[in-house]
Amino acid sequence: MRRAAVLTAGSWGTVFAKVLADAGARVTLVARDREVADSINGRHVNPRYLDGVRLPDQVRATVRPEQALRDAELVVLAVPSHALRSCLLDWAPMVGPGAVYVSLMKGMEAVTSHRMSEVIAQTAGVGPDRIAVVSGPNLAREIAVEHPAATVVASSSAATAHQVQSACWTPYLRPYTNGDVVGCELGGAVKNVIALAAGMLEGMGFGTNSQASLIARGLAETMRLGAALGAEPMTFAGLAGLGDLVATCGSPLSRNRTFGERLGRGMTLEQVLAQQLQVAEGVRSCRPLLALAEGLGVSMPITRQVERVLYEGLPPLEAVKDLMSHEPGPEYRPR
Numbered sequence: 001m002r003r004a005a006v007l008t009a010g011s012w013g014t015v016f017a018k019v020l021a022d023a024g025a026r027v028t029l030v031a032r033d034r035e036v037a038d039s040i041n042g043r044h045v046n047p048r049y050l051d052g053v054r055l056p057d058q059v060r061a062t063v064r065p066e067q068a069l070r071d072a073e074l075v076v077l078a079v080p081s082h083a084l085r086s087c088l089l090d091w092a093p094m095v096g097p098g099a100v101y102v103s104l105m106k107g108m109e110a111v112t113s114h115r116m117s118e119v120i121a122q123t124a125g126v127g128p129d130r131i132a133v134v135s136g137p138n139l140a141r142e143i144a145v146e147h148p149a150a151t152v153v154a155s156s157s158a159a160t161a162h163q164v165q166s167a168c169w170t171p172y173l174r175p176y177t178n179g180d181v182v183g184c185e186l187g188g189a190v191k192n193v194i195a196l197a198a199g200m201l202e203g204m205g206f207g208t209n210s211q212a213s214l215i216a217r218g219l220a221e222t223m224r225l226g227a228a229l230g231a232e233p234m235t236f237a238g239l240a241g242l243g244d245l246v247a248t249c250g251s252p253l254s255r256n257r258t259f260g261e262r263l264g265r266g267m268t269l270e271q272v273l274a275q276q277l278q279v280a281e282g283v284r285s286c287r288p289l290l291a292l293a294e295g296l297g298v299s300m301p302i303t304r305q306v307e308r309v310l311y312e313g314l315p316p317l318e319a320v321k322d323l324m325s326h327e328p329g330p331e332y333r334p335r
């Protein structure tokens, strides 16, 4: 039986622990809070993040990372992106030789603009062949109740991608492999920013044409950045690109979309942050994404307007007016 450690017991970590267990692994889920760990071990539920869903018996919880990590073949990482580097500096020395690191995270690191797999490689000192990224239209709550969905397992090593693919293939989650790690990670990070904008449109009362136009133009700027970074264009037509954009921009379950919707209804960043219990990665990722794009001469007008709303206090309606008033050009352009 495969042994997996999942860190930590938030929404997606808890649900992915269930996926791995349903696919046949013995899973140790690391919680930061003893009450959460006790509840998972005693009642098979995580009341803080996944109330009402029973976890399989093969999911055990601990508050001690070393207990989970010492014999884990898969080290599955699901912390907010801004916390990854400091967490891994603590955790990596506890990981056994040969383990594969799996990133579930969809964000970019502030200041460095690094993708999560880059942060893993740097802090854990492992090569790309021991890193996989899982990304796709995977709203945790829907996967938890086993609504059928698909996802992508990306790794530069086909063997690693296949190993993780077979570890998370269940009757309700269908994983496809992809060698394009850059494209899959960018798809996941940028769609969170676009979902903030989708929520703003919803909050301002705009309809389906506005949403569809946003998704298509959001995809265009994701693809421009991807092309400049060497990603495969087809990745963005797939699950980690268009698939995740549609799911996240369209679902009230999305934390990013909900965050944006509150901004669209007139709340300030501080007011929304005060209400937000779970991570909305787009809020922190939009600046490192813009920095990356600016360094490469790539234009990301929607991401820029989201940044202005978040950090410059621009009213969302003004952001829409600004986007609509630029001189229109060809639909496709490389930069």
Ligand SMILES: NC(=O)C1=CN([C@@H]2O[C@H](COP(=O)(O)OP(=O)(O)OC[C@H]3O[C@@H](n4cnc5c(N)ncnc54)[C@H](OP(=O)(O)O)[C@@H]3O)[C@@H](O)[C@H]2O)C=CC1
Binding pocket: 008, 009, 010, 011, 012, 013, 031, 032, 033, 048, 049, 078, 079, 080, 081, 083, 087, 104, 105, 106, 107, 138, 139, 140, 141, 277, 278, 279, 281
């Ligand atoms: N939820 C979803 O539907 C999906 C999420 N993702 C991605 O997965 C990643 C994790 O998201 P998700 O599980 O939803 O987030 P949640 O906000 O639901 O959970 C965050 C988890 O990280 C822990 N945590 C918070 N801050 C820190 C910190 N500074 N150091 C260590 N641990 C910390 C929390 O512990 P505590 O409870 O003790 O605060 C909690 O276990 C994100 O990158 C997200 O984009 C990807 C696909 C689907």
Ligand SMILES: O=C(CO)COP(=O)(O)O
Binding pocket: 106, 136, 137, 138, 139, 140, 192, 195, 244, 247, 248, 253, 254, 255, 256, 257, 279, 280, 281
């Ligand atoms: O990544 C997700 C779905 O694929 C979850 O999106 P949110 O983080 O916006 O909830």
